[in-house]
Amino acid sequence: MNNDIKKILIDEDSLQAKVKELGAKIAEDYKGKDLLLICVLKGAVVFVSDLMKRIDLPLEIDFMAVSSYGCDTKSSGVVRILKDLDKGIEGKHILIVEDIIDSGLTLSYLIENLKARGPESVEICTILDKPDRRTANINIKYTGFQVPDEFVVGYGLDYAEKYRNLPYVAVLKEEVYSE
Ligand SMILES: O=P(O)(O)OC[C@H]1O[C@H](OP(=O)(O)OP(=O)(O)O)[C@H](O)[C@@H]1O
Numbered sequence: 001m002n003n004d005i006k007k008i009l010i011d012e013d014s015l016q017a018k019v020k021e022l023g024a025k026i027a028e029d030y031k032g033k034d035l036l037l038i039c040v041l042k043g044a045v046v047f048v049s050d051l052m053k054r055i056d057l058p059l060e061i062d063f064m065a066v067s068s069y070g071c072d073t074k075s076s077g078v079v080r081i082l083k084d085l086d087k088g089i090e091g092k093h094i095l096i097v098e099d100i101i102d103s104g105l106t107l108s109y110l111i112e113n114l115k116a117r118g119p120e121s122v123e124i125c126t127i128l129d130k131p132d133r134r135t136a137n138i139n140i141k142y143t144g145f146q147v148p149d150e151f152v153v154g155y156g157l158d159y160a161e162k163y164r165n166l167p168y169v170a171v172l173k174e175e176v177y178s179e
């Protein structure tokens, strides 16, 4: 185990089992539909690359990069698009793939933005959900695990851009934050 880790919340086997289960459910729900996965960079990269292999459908994938701006954090709910989709989404069934939904502000902006482009549907799939911190009302169609109100890293999630490559979801030791 990485030396900076205090405890593992969700181990690799549990993550992989859940991804398989979600993939099967999505394949069933979107059978015969024109499905486009939208991966929100960077955190969702690990999850989407596992998930897409478990969805047995002729789907497409595209990427968006967003960043909050304004004063300090994303809690302003004002989001800037750093990288937009490559193509239009009119008539497509959109599944936004996220690593974590925390306040929900990033997604509530994205959903409205994407809906305005005329897709057939827009739904959300997240591997982690932190409901205690939610301030925006978000309807999540597929959730992997709920996590407590703690800062988590691994399986795509970072602290200061590190730890995204850990194959499990974990909490860091306190001393890591003061380094
Ligand atoms: O529900 P919210 O409070 O809006 O937070 C969730 C967002 O925050 C994280 O992204 P971050 O901005 O850290 O970028 P990253 O994916 O590149 O790490 C995460 O990937 C979500 O997109």
Ligand code: HPA
Binding pocket: 100, 102, 150, 151, 152, 153, 157, 158, 159
């Ligand atoms: O708990 C978290 N960890 C990493 N990134 C995040 N972005 C929102 N919540 C988190």
